[in-house]
Amino acid sequence: xxxxxxxxxxxxxxxxxxxxxxxxxxxxxxxxxxxxxxxxxxxxxxxxxxxxxxxxxxxxxxxxxxxxxxxxxxxxxxxxxxxxxxxxxxxxxxxxxxxxxxxxxxxxxxxxxxxxxxxxxxxxxxxxxxxxxxxxxxxxxxxxxxxxxxxxxxxxxxxxxxxxxxxxxxxxxxxxxxxxxxxxxxxxxxxxxxxxxxxxxxxxxxxxxxxxxxxxxxxxxxxxxxxxxxxxxxxxxxxxxxxxxxxxxxxxxxxxxxxxxxxxxxxxxxxxxxxxxxxxxxxxxxxxxxxxxxxxxxxxxxxxxxxxxxxxxxxxxxxxxxxxxxxxxxxxxxxxxxxxxxxxxxxxxxxxxxxxxxxxxxxxxxxx
Numbered sequence: 307x308x309x310x311x312x313x314x315x316x317x318x319x320x321x322x323x324x325x326x327x328x329x330x331x332x333x334x335x336x337x338x339x340x341x342x343x344x345x346x347x348x349x350x351x352x353x354x355x356x357x358x359x360x361x362x363x364x365x366x367x368x369x370x371x372x373x374x375x376x377x378x379x380x381x382x383x384x385x386x387x388x389x390x391x392x393x394x395x396x397x398x399x400x401x402x403x404x405x406x407x408x409x410x411x412x413x414x415x416x417x418x419x420x421x422x423x424x425x426x427x428x429x430x431x432x433x434x435x436x437x438x439x440x441x442x443x444x445x446x447x448x449x450x451x452x453x454x455x456x457x458x459x460x461x462x463x464x465x466x467x468x469x470x471x472x473x474x475x476x477x478x479x480x481x482x483x484x485x486x487x488x489x490x491x492x493x494x495x496x497x498x499x500x501x502x503x504x505x506x507x508x509x510x511x512x513x514x515x516x517x518x519x520x521x522x523x524x525x526x527x528x529x530x531x532x533x534x535x536x537x538x539x540x541x542x543x544x545x546x547x548x549x550x551x552x553x554x555x556x557x558x559x560x561x562x563x564x565x566x567x568x569x570x571x572x573x574x575x576x577x578x579x580x581x582x583x584x585x586x587x588x589x590x591x592x593x594x595x596x597x598x599x600x601x602x603x604x605x606x607x608x609x610x611x612x613x614x615x616x617x618x619x620x621x622x623x624x625x626x627x628x629x630x631x632x633x634x635x636x637x638x639x640x641x642x643x644x645x646x647x648x649x650x651x652x653x654x655x656x657x658x659x660x661x662x663x664x665x666x667x668x669x670x671x672x673x674x
């Protein structure tokens with residue numbers, strides 16, 4: 307019964323924690339046993355990659371999950387036009403079907419925010435998501451309602467210590483100078499229009515998140531940062547910052563980061579790629595083929611799930627830019643095992659961010 311998870315090589319298997327066994331109790335209940343306490347387990351179960359699959363049909367070849375939609379929700383798939391739209395219909399077998407009043411739902415696919423703005427204005431769509439805060443400002447006053455949702459997802463700057471270990475990015479002092487030179491508050495207030503919050507390693511709106519201002523990287527002034535750069539292996543060469551073009555906000559953030567690092571005496575060149583090329587160079591290649599890279603991670607519902615990604619052995623994709631460090635891994639596992647809510651929030655995560663910020667510096671890993 308447990309073969310699919312316990313023998314999986316998926317990156318998501320690590321997020322499920324130390325699963326010892328899985329067995330079906332009856333048609334609607336499953337028993338999962340862990341080899342040790344793992345507090346993020348329920349949060350990990352609620353994530354999409356933990357969906358239950360009909361493995362008998364998949365293994366028999368009677369169902370192909372790459373071409374057939376799966377699920378037991380309020381809607382079923384009626385039709386799909388590649389890169390254009392999905393049309394859904396009410397599922398009569400849904401457990402609360404009598405309370406579902408929408409009989410048909412069409413999801414239009416549009417990668418351009420300007421196209422989605424135009425669709426909202428002409429009434430051809432009823433609801434749309436936007437990543438750029440400027441899009442919300444532009445739509446206000448057009449008889450439309452706009453809402454900003456503060457979620458746990460967060461933007462990050464990756465510093466690649468693996469590509470050229472003899473160069474400046476392989477130098478602890480230089481990476482910590484970059485970390486310290488960035489103003490999280492300015493990035494939140496200017497690039498994100500004040501609609502977001504500064505965060506540390508763990509998302510700021512999750513229980514137990516540390517105060518970014520208390521991190522070791524936030525305690526250095528301009529002279530301290532300059533001293534770090536001076537004693538590092540940096541000789542004024544261009545440091546390339548990689549972003550992808552499908553999310554406009556990354557360009558705005560990259561320009562601000564470029565200005566902040568220039569103040570610290572570091573020259574940054576911004577390179578833009580399509581997401582497929584970006585992903586290959588940042589998340590697939592080992593070592594990663596970049597100096598700095600800007601993107602975003604999902605924050606999930608538990609801070610430990612975020613911290614797990616900084617164990618390269620568990621995450622896989624982070625091995626291309628971050629070194630493995632046993633002390634850091636032990637610290638992450640310690641936070642996963644803490645079951646006392648008060649101790650977890652105040653004792654573990656209260657100084658977890660500070661300790662992991664220091665470890666990321668000392669361990670030649672890359673994160674801000």
